[in-house]
Amino acid sequence: MGRDAAGEGPRSDEEPLTDELLRELISSPTPIDFTDAHNITHRSLSDYLNRLLEAKGLRRADVVRAAGINETFGYQIFKGQRNPSRDKVLQLALAMGCDLTETNRLLKAAGVNELYCKDRRDAIILFCIDRGLGLQQVDEQLYRFHEDTLGS
Amino acid sequence: MDTNDPTYHSPGDDVEQELDAYLEALRRDDCYRVLRRLSRSSDPACGTTELVAFEGVNGASMGPFVRKRLPRCQGLGDVYEELYRRERAGDHLQHLPRVIDCYKTASELVVVLEYVPGETLDGYVAREGASTELAARVMPRLCEAVAELHGSTPPVIHRDIKPQNIVVSPHAVTLIDLGIARRHRADARADTVRLGTRAYAPPEQFGFGQTDVRSDVYALGMVLWFCLTGKEPQGQPTAEALSAAGVPGKLARVVLVACSFDPSDRYPSALAMRDAVMGALAKGEGPSSCGARAPRRALGDVAATASAAGPAHAAGVPTPPETGSARSSRRGVRAGRLRNAFLIALCVLLLPALADAVQHPTGNNVGQPMWYLVVLAFGFIYPACVGGAYLALDKRRLYARFPAIASRTWKDDLKVYGIGLLVLFAVVVACNVATQS
Numbered sequence: 001m002g003r004d005a006a007g008e009g010p011r012s013d014e015e016p017l018t019d020e021l022l023r024e025l026i027s028s029p030t031p032i033d034f035t036d037a038h039n040i041t042h043r044s045l046s047d048y049l050n051r052l053l054e055a056k057g058l059r060r061a062d063v064v065r066a067a068g069i070n071e072t073f074g075y076q077i078f079k080g081q082r083n084p085s086r087d088k089v090l091q092l093a094l095a096m097g098c099d100l101t102e103t104n105r106l107l108k109a110a111g112v113n114e115l116y117c118k119d120r121r122d123a124i125i126l127f128c129i130d131r132g133l134g135l136q137q138v139d140e141q142l143y144r145f146h147e148d149t150l151g152s
Numbered sequence: 153m154d155t156n157d158p159t160y161h162s163p164g165d166d167v168e169q170e171l172d173a174y175l176e177a178l179r180r181d182d183c184y185r186v187l188r189r190l191s192r193s194s195d196p197a198c199g200t201t202e203l204v205a206f207e208g209v210n211g212a213s214m215g216p217f218v219r220k221r222l223p224r225c226q227g228l229g230d231v232y233e234e235l236y237r238r239e240r241a242g243d244h245l246q247h248l249p250r251v252i253d254c255y256k257t258a259s260e261l262v263v264v265l266e267y268v269p270g271e272t273l274d275g276y277v278a279r280e281g282a283s284t285e286l287a288a289r290v291m292p293r294l295c296e297a298v299a300e301l302h303g304s305t306p307p308v309i310h311r312d313i314k315p316q317n318i319v320v321s322p323h324a325v326t327l328i329d330l331g332i333a334r335r336h337r338a339d340a341r342a343d344t345v346r347l348g349t350r351a352y353a354p355p356e357q358f359g360f361g362q363t364d365v366r367s368d369v370y371a372l373g374m375v376l377w378f379c380l381t382g383k384e385p386q387g388q389p390t391a392e393a394l395s396a397a398g399v400p401g402k403l404a405r406v407v408l409v410a411c412s413f414d415p416s417d418r419y420p421s422a423l424a425m426r427d428a429v430m431g432a433l434a435k436g437e438g439p440s441s442c443g444a445r446a447p448r449r450a451l452g453d454v455a456a457t458a459s460a461a462g463p464a465h466a467a468g469v470p471t472p473p474e475t476g477s478a479r480s481s482r483r484g485v486r487a488g489r490l491r492n493a494f495l496i497a498l499c500v501l502l503l504p505a506l507a508d509a510v511q512h513p514t515g516n517n518v519g520q521p522m523w524y525l526v527v528l529a530f531g532f533i534y535p536a537c538v539g540g541a542y543l544a545l546d547k548r549r550l551y552a553r554f555p556a557i558a559s560r561t562w563k564d565d566l567k568v569y570g571i572g573l574l575v576l577f578a579v580v581v582a583c584n585v586a587t588q589s
Binding site (some may be wrong): 115120135 | 182
């Protein structure tokens with residue numbers, strides 16, 4: 001998608017100032033986003049999981065239980081000894097109450113695809129995350145649409 | 153709650169309905185065919201705006217529509233969600249583009265809007281030039297458009313009102329591009345995102361306070377300037393600049409009040425500004441009457457000709473060509489004058505009635521000393537009636553004449569009235585006690 005796509009015509013000398021200012025704003029990062037953007041490709045799953053636990057003040061045992069994951073397996077995930085499937089990552093994300101950005105970062109750190117709204121199952125999960133719904137409600141809705149639920 | 157009752161509606165049902173609607177919207181997303189790109193910025197971080205057509209399953213094509221994709225991270229465009237919600241709730245917004253669809257993908261907020269054909273205000277002025285007629289045609293409806301936005305709870309502040317965002321068509325005025333609008337948060341000390349087009353935005357949008365409805369009033373004042381002069385505003389308007397540009401006195405005053413540096417000096421709402429503009433225009437100020445003040449009837453004179461306050465235009469001043477809004481504003485003004493005449497007549501007639509009641513007291517006022525009756529009648533009852541009449545008065549002409557009054561809201565006046573009544577009541581009670589002793 002290049003400039004002047006589909007016959008836009010020559011750009012006037014004076015760019016709309018709103019866009020200009022918007023760009024200024026967007027390009028000036030906040031410290032957190034800056035470090036995140038730079039670390040994201042190198043972040044390991046367990047590292048990010050533990051960081052989220054700390055930031056949200058949660059306990060690993062509670063999260064693993066709420067996610068419906070086997071206790072030992074959960075422990076190993078948080079230690080970085082095991083790689084969970086995409087669904088397991090989503091279960092953890094929902095159990096921790098992650099928002100969409102955090103969930104997508106978790107998925108990326110786990111080396112799996114981020115949530116894609118054109119896939120119906122993903123769209124349902126996306127919708128529920130946006131509404132702050134928990135794992136149980138997600139599974140209810142998935143079941144309603146005859147999609148595979150997250151819990152086993 | 154009885155779950156067997158068919159009318160039972162649990163909160164879960166709402167979620168399910170919304171989810172269904174959401175999945176439907178995502179399905180529709182594939183059906184939009186891009187006709188051409190509308191946004192001028194090529195920076196992907198600002199989102200894109202496209203002209204699209206909807207291709208239905210049976211091959212029929214609907215549209216065109218405007219589809220905006222806004223990146224989710226900045227919280228941009230949640231105003232569109234608010235408008236979408238309002239429309240689905242049945243609140244029909246006349247001067248804003250209809251939101252057809254509004255949904256979120258993983259990374260974007262997608263908004264599909266009605267395509268409003270017509271020329272933007274700056275294009276119109278470049279072609280046809282600025283005039284008072286244009287202001288009369290555009291400003292009242294524009295103020296109403298802004299008031300519609302402010303009518304949300306909490307109010308939505310547009311923050312980017314400028315001629316490029318106003319579409320003027322023969323029968324309507326539409327305000328578009330809500331890209332940087334935001335919902336007003338009363339607790340925030342300053343806007344966290346400060347944007348806008350510098351020429352039209354008020355000082356507080358670039359620094360030290362939060363924007364509120366009066367910030368939009370400032371921008372409206374600047375648009376009024378633009379309608380009257382055809383020139384881009386260069387900083388805050390001054391009286392000298394306005395008269396140098398040939399702006400009629402009444403309208404110049406409206407611009408000055410609307411564009412005051414201190415928000416509390418401006419009109420308190422878009423509708424108050426509309427009333428002021430219509431009041432200034434209804435005087436019949438043609439472009440030739442700059443500076444000339446036709447003999448105007450004071451409010452008191454209206455009582456003298458009370459019975460038939462007919463079409464009471466200041467005689468001899470050429471009226472601008474009738475446009476829709478000017479005609480309806482004249483009717484509104486006439487109704488206002490009738491109301492004022494009625495109220496003033498009431499107050500005048502009350503005087504002899506009260507005098508009579510003082511001289512011939514009835515009921516438990518019999519036997520009270522004369523001075524007490526006088527205080528009761530003229531120190532309490534009469535001021536109460538006059539105050540009430542003032543509150544009910546149609547003050548548009550007064551605003552046009554004394555713009556300082558226009559910045560007082562009705563609630564302010566009501567408060568003063570209430571406090572005054574209490575004070576007078578206390579005085580009466582004290583007098584009553586004095587007469588008993």
